[in-house]
Amino acid sequence: MSMISERAAHRMRSVPTYKPGRALAGHATSKLSANESVLGPGPAVISAISHASRGISSYPTESAFLNQLAQSLQITPEQLLISNGSDEICFLIAQTLLDSSSIVVVSDPAYQIDATVSLIAGSDIRRVPIVNGVHDVEAMIASAHGASVIWFPNPHNPTGTIATSTQIRKLISSVPEDCLVVLDEAYRDYISPGFEPDVLSLLDEFPNLLIQRTLSKSWALAGVRLGYAMGDPSLIAQLRRVRAPFSVNALALVAGSAALGRPAWKDMTVARIRAGRELFENFLTEIGVEFLPSQANFVTVRIQHEHINSVLAPLGISTRPGDDLGLPGWTRITIGWAPTMALVRQAIHNLVRNNNN
Amino acid sequence: MSVAQSSGLNLSQDLQRSIAVREVADPTAGFARVRLHWAGVCGSDLHVLRTGDWVSYWPAVLGHEGVGVVESCPGGELEIGTPVVVDSRVGCGQCSGCQTSPMLCDSLQWVGEVSPGTFQNVANFPVGSLVACPADIDMCTAVLAEPLAVALHAVALSGALPEHILILGFGPIGALVYSELRRQQPSAQIFVEEIHPDRIQLATAVGAHVVSPDSGLYPLVIDAAGYPGSFQHSLDAVNVGGTVTLVGIGHTTEIIRPQQIVEKSVQIHGSHGFTDELPDAVCLISESPEQYRWVISDAWSLDEFLGEVSNMLTQPTVGKAVLSL
Numbered sequence: 001m002s003m004i005s006e007r008a009a010h011r012m013r014s015v016p017t018y019k020p021g022r023a024l025a026g027h028a029t030s031k032l033s034a035n036e037s038v039l040g041p042g043p044a045v046i047s048a049i050s051h052a053s054r055g056i057s058s059y060p061t062e063s064a065f066l067n068q069l070a071q072s073l074q075i076t077p078e079q080l081l082i083s084n085g086s087d088e089i090c091f092l093i094a095q096t097l098l099d100s101s102s103i104v105v106v107s108d109p110a111y112q113i114d115a116t117v118s119l120i121a122g123s124d125i126r127r128v129p130i131v132n133g134v135h136d137v138e139a140m141i142a143s144a145h146g147a148s149v150i151w152f153p154n155p156h157n158p159t160g161t162i163a164t165s166t167q168i169r170k171l172i173s174s175v176p177e178d179c180l181v182v183l184d185e186a187y188r189d190y191i192s193p194g195f196e197p198d199v200l201s202l203l204d205e206f207p208n209l210l211i212q213r214t215l216s217k218s219w220a221l222a223g224v225r226l227g228y229a230m231g232d233p234s235l236i237a238q239l240r241r242v243r244a245p246f247s248v249n250a251l252a253l254v255a256g257s258a259a260l261g262r263p264a265w266k267d268m269t270v271a272r273i274r275a276g277r278e279l280f281e282n283f284l285t286e287i288g289v290e291f292l293p294s295q296a297n298f299v300t301v302r303i304q305h306e307h308i309n310s311v312l313a314p315l316g317i318s319t320r321p322g323d324d325l326g327l328p329g330w331t332r333i334t335i336g337w338a339p340t341m342a343l344v345r346q347a348i349h350n351l352v353r354n355n356n357n
Numbered sequence: 358m359s360v361a362q363s364s365g366l367n368l369s370q371d372l373q374r375s376i377a378v379r380e381v382a383d384p385t386a387g388f389a390r391v392r393l394h395w396a397g398v399c400g401s402d403l404h405v406l407r408t409g410d411w412v413s414y415w416p417a418v419l420g421h422e423g424v425g426v427v428e429s430c431p432g433g434e435l436e437i438g439t440p441v442v443v444d445s446r447v448g449c450g451q452c453s454g455c456q457t458s459p460m461l462c463d464s465l466q467w468v469g470e471v472s473p474g475t476f477q478n479v480a481n482f483p484v485g486s487l488v489a490c491p492a493d494i495d496m497c498t499a500v501l502a503e504p505l506a507v508a509l510h511a512v513a514l515s516g517a518l519p520e521h522i523l524i525l526g527f528g529p530i531g532a533l534v535y536s537e538l539r540r541q542q543p544s545a546q547i548f549v550e551e552i553h554p555d556r557i558q559l560a561t562a563v564g565a566h567v568v569s570p571d572s573g574l575y576p577l578v579i580d581a582a583g584y585p586g587s588f589q590h591s592l593d594a595v596n597v598g599g600t601v602t603l604v605g606i607g608h609t610t611e612i613i614r615p616q617q618i619v620e621k622s623v624q625i626h627g628s629h630g631f632t633d634e635l636p637d638a639v640c641l642i643s644e645s646p647e648q649y650r651w652v653i654s655d656a657w658s659l660d661e662f663l664g665e666v667s668n669m670l671t672q673p674t675v676g677k678a679v680l681s682l
Contacts, residue, residue: 027495029650039651043539043564268562271555272654339395339497342656342681 015119018112019324021334026316032334032344033320035157035187035298037220039272039337041255042265045221048258049251060250065257069228072260078233079203081240082256084247086186086214086227087113092239093149093182093210094121102148105140109158109326111184114151123148133292134161137171144175153184155191158325158332160294165197172206180235183211187296189218189270190277195295200230207232217297218270219259224252273297276335283345287352292330300332303348308333311347359383361390361428365477366659367416372409374666376659377416379473384481389430391441391482395500396475397422398662398669398678400528401467401606407670411470421445421468422503423475424496425682427487434484440494441487442502444635447471458632465630476659478682488635491643498646500679501533501653505638506631508533511579511604513634514626518542519576523568523594526582526605527551527560529677532652534581534604535565540641540648548572555675563651575599583607589614597621604628653677 001009021033029038040046062082070077083089090113098104100122106114108127118125126147128139135156144150152171155162163171172181183199202209210231216222226248229239259266280299284291290302298320301308305321308331312319317340322330333344360380367377384390402419405411412419423443427435435441445468446459454461468474468482490499511534512518522538524531527549538547549565550572551557557567570590576599578591583605591601592613601623618625631638642649654676657665662680669678 027646029495029497040647042562262562262564264558264561265563268558268651271558337650338653338656339679339681342658342661342679345661346658346681 012120015116016112018116021320022318024313024316024318026318029337029340030316031318032336032340033318033332034222035217035296035334036222037217037269037297038340039220039269041220041259042262044262044265045255045258048254052251052254056250058250059246060248060253062248062253065253068257068260073200073230075200075203075230076233079230079236080228081236081243082226082228082248083243084227084249084252085216085225086184086212088243088247089212089227089229089239090114090117092242093180094118094123095242096238097148097180098123103146105143105147105150107135107140107151107153107156110151111153111157112325114153114182114184118149118151130156130159130161133159135163135167137163137167140171141174144179147175147179150175150179150181151184152181153186154197155187155294155296157187157296158298158300158320158322158327158330159292160187160296160298160300161292162191162195162295163197165199168197168199169202172202172209175208177208180208180210181206183209185211186214186217188213189266190273190297191295192274203230203232207235210235215256215259218266219256220266220269221252221255221259224249224255226252226256272338273335276338276341280333280335280341280345284348287349289348289352298332298334300327300330301348302329303331303351304329305331307351308348311351312344315343315347317344361479363477363479364659365418365473366420366662368406368409368412368419370409370415372406374406374663376663379418379477381479381481384429384431386432387484388481389435389441389484389487390428391423391425391443391480391487392428393423393425393475393478393480393682394496395424396420396680396682397500397504398680399504402469403670404608405470406666411467413466413471417469418473418477419469420475420477420680421470422500424490424499424502428479430484432484435487435489440490440492440496440499442490442499442635442639443468443475443482444486444488445469445474445503446486446630460630460632476680488639490639494639494643495646497653497656497679498642498649499639501649501677502635502638502642504529504677505533505537505641505649506634507604507628508537509634509638510631511581511602511628512537512541514628515577515579515600515602516624518545520544521546521548521575521577523548523550523575523578524565525550525578525580525587525591526584527553527556527565528581528673529652530604531581532559532563532676533649534579535560535563536648536652539564548575553673553675559651559675577602579604581605585609586611592617592621592623595621595623600624600626602626602628651676653679655679656681
């Protein structure tokens, strides 16, 4: 190891390596380990990307998409920053607001990138345990004293639990004004209708609220990396200063624009995922397998990954070990295409039956 | 090879449904034993489950859309392990029509109705009724090959495709007809009439223009619904000199005005099943499975299906329902 790499390794010693969800040898629909949208983007997006490939010699221009997105969200472009995936927002927050004197609050377990960017910045982390699979908002508030950032995924990954509008308002209004609450809504579209927290209305009221979202999940654009943040215009302006000028590439902008232009595809796929999640949770209840009730496109079940993998891997189906996500003894399963989920149900049914015999 | 056990969905003559195990004898020369992986549930299966129509043996094992893997083939025509799609047509093999295509048989019957079908996990089929698939085919999507062949046939019969086309109904056949029209004629404006809200959402999602009845006149109308009155509605909706293709099977007696057919110089095609499109359908699915997966909306094991059937008989699924075997 060279002196430089030794120094780098020393500085990054507390930063965990990210382990992405694996795919096995099966078809694309068999990957239930990364919460991707298994039907992929709609025909309009595929067609738009094909046509746009001729223009990739030019630097991307984001204003048209920015305006389109702002209009669809009914906010101003100044309240909005687009990014190279939602993860880039996490890095920008850390670069802009955190250093070695900072404290951040995360849930435990937490989305790993939130902790990773905080550790890279040298910040201290306060971990607030998820209790019985749900957010402990009171404990989050109690931990906020002296903190610079609270990372708050809602729905939460890897449990799928959600906080209500009332809880979110209480959290933001209770923490110090100089503490930024980062509400990660990557899985928002999967929340059952009627239960979506009203958060956009809080933007004007609370300058210490930043909402981040992604087009990787319900919009099925994980491969092109496209996310965004919504917040107070003066904070957004600072984040924009830090962001690389062309961090969102031209194909991502075209894909995002085409997807937003035909939301019916997203609505259809989300409706199927919600129905598939309900079917899967009913099945788990029926056969007595413990799970965390989810409002996301995954369900986390209390089965050791090695056990579940022993019946799903032969079918080419991959799932996410809870050990990778801070939930040892559990397995996170993306709600996938209906035929894949039929195989998953059969395999779990056989596993449980064999264990009971 | 020994006698195999096959677990399947039995339909008794008094229309009771149950899961039962039956023995499947060793295949003889000219036949292959297939380990079925997936079966598709067709509207005609639901009709038979409701009525018992067309069945000539009891208890029956229905299902005519299926994909699986060859387990045994005494004649060696198919290699063990080859994925295959079932060609469900059973022609008499003796009439003059059969010399051209099983579809023109005077007494055409279907797997499931005349012999045990695909709602089971092991069955013997004539080698000539199996279409070999590429080894890496996505087996579940391949279960769409038979209904896709039906759609390809309907589109082929419709002749040169115009720029404006109306499809009646966006069930699985309507969806696959749409998919083929879009593939052949990317620039076409394809309109859909449908009343089921989730099917309207699906049609809109894939880029069809959902319209209400009496939205205008079209040079080509494809009736993929077969609801009472749909034939007359197709005649009302077609242009002078236009074409009406009927692929949905209507079971009711229709009152039509022949004058309209004459005065509009309408060409009418009845599109039943398919001729030689099944291998083409396999190729299309093999090359681009992602183009077709959205057509499948529901999937169950046989046990689950037993509990779901009564729902399906009253409320159709949005897209194709398939069974994991």
